[in-house]
Amino acid sequence: MKNFILRTAPWCLALLLTACGESKDPAPTPPPPLVGVVTTHVENVPLVKNLVGRLSAFRSADVNARVAGVLLKRAYVEGSEVKKGQLLFEIDPAPLKAALASATAQLAKDQANLGQARVNLARYQRLNQQKAIAEQIYSDQKFLVRQEAATVEVDQAGVQTARINLGYAHVTSPIAGRAGQQQVTEGALVGQGSATLLTTVSQLDPLYVNFAIGVNDLNELQRAAERGDIQLTAPNKTTVKVTLPDGTPYAVPGTVDFSAPTVDPSTGSVTLRALLPNPKFRLLPGTYVTLQLALGERHNAFLIPQPAVQRDITGTYVLVVGKDSKVTHRNVTTNGTQGVDWVVTSGLSAGDQVIVSGLQMVQLGAQAKTEPWQPPASTAKTTGAAVASAKATDGE
Numbered sequence: 001m002k003n004f005i006l007r008t009a010p011w012c013l014a015l016l017l018t019a020c021g022e023s024k025d026p027a028p029t030p031p032p033p034l035v036g037v038v039t040t041h042v043e044n045v046p047l048v049k050n051l052v053g054r055l056s057a058f059r060s061a062d063v064n065a066r067v068a069g070v071l072l073k074r075a076y077v078e079g080s081e082v083k084k085g086q087l088l089f090e091i092d093p094a095p096l097k098a099a100l101a102s103a104t105a106q107l108a109k110d111q112a113n114l115g116q117a118r119v120n121l122a123r124y125q126r127l128n129q130q131k132a133i134a135e136q137i138y139s140d141q142k143f144l145v146r147q148e149a150a151t152v153e154v155d156q157a158g159v160q161t162a163r164i165n166l167g168y169a170h171v172t173s174p175i176a177g178r179a180g181q182q183q184v185t186e187g188a189l190v191g192q193g194s195a196t197l198l199t200t201v202s203q204l205d206p207l208y209v210n211f212a213i214g215v216n217d218l219n220e221l222q223r224a225a226e227r228g229d230i231q232l233t234a235p236n237k238t239t240v241k242v243t244l245p246d247g248t249p250y251a252v253p254g255t256v257d258f259s260a261p262t263v264d265p266s267t268g269s270v271t272l273r274a275l276l277p278n279p280k281f282r283l284l285p286g287t288y289v290t291l292q293l294a295l296g297e298r299h300n301a302f303l304i305p306q307p308a309v310q311r312d313i314t315g316t317y318v319l320v321v322g323k324d325s326k327v328t329h330r331n332v333t334t335n336g337t338q339g340v341d342w343v344v345t346s347g348l349s350a351g352d353q354v355i356v357s358g359l360q361m362v363q364l365g366a367q368a369k370t371e372p373w374q375p376p377a378s379t380a381k382t383t384g385a386a387v388a389s390a391k392a393t394d395g396e
Contacts, residue, residue, distance in 0.1 A: 032366070035358035036373030037321055040302045040348050045338050047230055049293040053211035053242075055276070057202035057285045061175050063088060065191035065198055067168040069095060071184055078181050082173045082201060089171035089198050091190065096169050100162035107155035114148035121145050177203035178281075202285060205278040209242060209254060209291060212269035221295065229345075232296040235259070240274045242283075243290045252277045256293075302348050303341040305375065308356040309334060318348070319355040325367040327355070340375070 065071070069091040076088050121141045128138040173179065180200040190196035224230045233239075235256070242250040254276035263270055274291075276283065283289075308318050309332070317331050332347030348354070355362065356373040 032369045033361035034369045035355045037353040037370045040352045045301045047296045047298045051211045053209040053291045055287045056208045059203040063198045064195035067165045068191040082179045084176045086173045091169040093169040096166040103158040103162040110151045117145045117148045177201045207276045207278045209274045215263050239294045241292045302344040305356045309342045321353045327362045
């Protein structure tokens with residue numbers, strides 16, 4: 001019996017293996033991966049240049065001591081708002097009052113001399129008519145009257161100067177604005193030999209934001225406008241939107257009011273300036289800010305979600321699902337962003353299905369199943385200022 005089992009075991013094993021081999025089915029083909037896509041359509045998007053600018057006061061006036069004297073007191077609160085003509089400092093007026101009194105006395109003296117000279121001239125005139133005096137004496141007296149009259153005019157100017165200097169003892173604000181820190185303490189001698197800076201008053205509403213744009217960028221914009229790719233805003237309607245250093249957008253836009261007529265040879269750029277309302281004094285001069293310069297509108301562009309745009313050694317590209325459901329590679333050119341989208345200016349056509357989600361699951365040339373892409377709640381598109389780059393030629 002044992003020998004029978006040993007002899008039949010190999011045959012049973014062979015039959016079992018044969019049966020298993022005959023029942024094995026081919027492995028099923030995996031289904032195409034499901035990807036989220038957006039269907040492209042041509043749009044006109046705002047043309048905005050992202051730049052860095054620096055805020056400066058609308059007006060800034062140095063307050064100097066215009067006469068020599070000892071500073072008696074400060075009459076304002078440092079850092080406060082002051083009005084035009086408001087008293088800021090007082091300089092000791094005593095020497096200036098004495099100078100005015102001296103000039104007034106000298107004027108009175110010379111006016112008396114002039115009066116006496118005129119009386120003598122009238123008497124000499126009668127004597128001259130009677131041939132009672134020499135002609136030279138009469139001529140000398142006329143000269144003396146003119147000389148005394150000129151002296152009186154000089155004295156009058158001296159009195160006026162002394163009165164003006166006395167007024168300078170009360171140092172007032174030349175403009176309305178915010179007064180800065182006191183530069184000289186009470187008791188110091190100021191205005192001796194040269195003007196002494198006492199403080200500075202700056203007008204903070206509105207403010208200027210100063211920035212520069214490369215001359216090459218300007219030339220590219222002009223060429224793009226000539227081709228019809230963009231439409232530029234009228235010079236007097238060009239606006240800027242400012243973002244504060246902490247990333248907070250400033251609610252009130254500014255308007256460009258100045259463009260330099262020449263190029264700075266050291267930087268190859270043109271200086272521009274915008275007027276920015278600052279009614280709540282939230283902005284301060286000297287602050288660096290980022291700004292969006294609205295230059296016009298770009299024609300025939302595509303807005304593509306940022307996750308769809310990829311980069312490799314060949315440049316910027318997207319993956320597109322064709323009409324045959326196969327994945328293809330498209331090189332594209334971007335020109336900045338608008339909200340959470342890239343602005344694509346070339347490489348796509350209207351109706352293309354661009355893959356946004358599921359990029360890691362597809363292969364070039366393979367098929368993919370599409371569904372409309374839904375943006376996450378945290379990156380959903382919001383209405384707001386468009387942020388499209390102003391670069392006019394192809395490339396980033």
